[in-house]
Amino acid sequence: MAAWSTQTQLGKQLGLDARQVGTRLTELGLKSGSTATESAVSRGLAKKTAMRDGTEFYVWSTAEVLALLGGPRETATTVTPATTDHSAFDLVYATDGSAIRNPGPTGWAWVNQRTGETGAGGLSHGTNNIGELLALRYALEHAGPDGDLLVRADSKYVINIATTWGRGWQRRGWKKADGKVPENLEIVQTIIALIDARTGRTELEWVKGHAGDHFNEIVDQLANAEARAAG
Incomplete structure (x- = not known):
């Protein structure tokens, strides 16, 4: 079963904050404003979820998106x-x-x-x-x-x-x-x-x-x- 992460969780593995992750996702065409793009959703890279109070937000397919973002920051x-x-x-x-x-x-x-x-x-x-x-x-x-x-x-x-x-x-x-x-x-x-x-x-x-x-x-x-x- 695929694992899903928030931008904050992705950022912890990349050495970035959530805003920086958002910027990278936007540059990759996976995010527009506060929402995932249709392309990201159709490719299974993002999905909508909700908090207990009903507030909706997007989570990201952990392995696939980390790979697109370059993986954990261990490269030079x-x-x-x-x-x-x-x-x-x-x-x-x-x-x-x-x-x-x-x-x-x-x-x-x-x-x-x-x-x-x-x-x-x-x-x-x-x-x-x-x-x-x-x-x-x-x-x-x-x-x-x-x-x-x-x-x-x-x-x-x-x-x-x-x-x-x-x-x-x-x-x-x-x-x-x-x-x-x-x-x-x-x-x-x-x-x-x-x-x-x-x-x-x-x-x-x-x-x-x-x-x-x-x-x-x-x-x-x-x-x-x-x-x-x-x-």
Whole structure:
């Protein structure tokens, strides 16, 4: 029989509070406001229940939702608040990807914020998500396994892949909750392997794109230039 948990109970296993769990569920498309989405209910990930006084609320399928959220916090990758002190990290990289017409010619880029080194490349055909993933992959390869690393990206998709979704897929034999194979699986597997090979901690920070962040602007320009050159 399936076990069900409240957001508070899930949070205790993830090292998060109930609000943070709610935020993650919303990002995964499982929650909207204070209620579970129709998709979450139809997939058996959430169900409505009630307190003794009749107050209704949702509980969550413990094993499945923990897997989607990345499981108990024992992995090396976490999401860092945007107010993080970057001096606490040995390495800080910004990454970005771009696709013209999406799908279409695709570019990716990273910059080492400490040294100013950059890396970029392109594909004749891809998607924006592929560009974002490749930017993270090559940033991890360049950073190497040692030292505490912060990766700054404006893609919540790539951050979710590295911190939650990818871990859930890995636990299920690289399958999504619906049994389907995740998109861009080979790149995702490479990213997870690179993170797991690191001896230092690896954290990711979401950066609002096109909002004046100096290094985000650099990688945006580089990725766009590579996409145009690949077209």
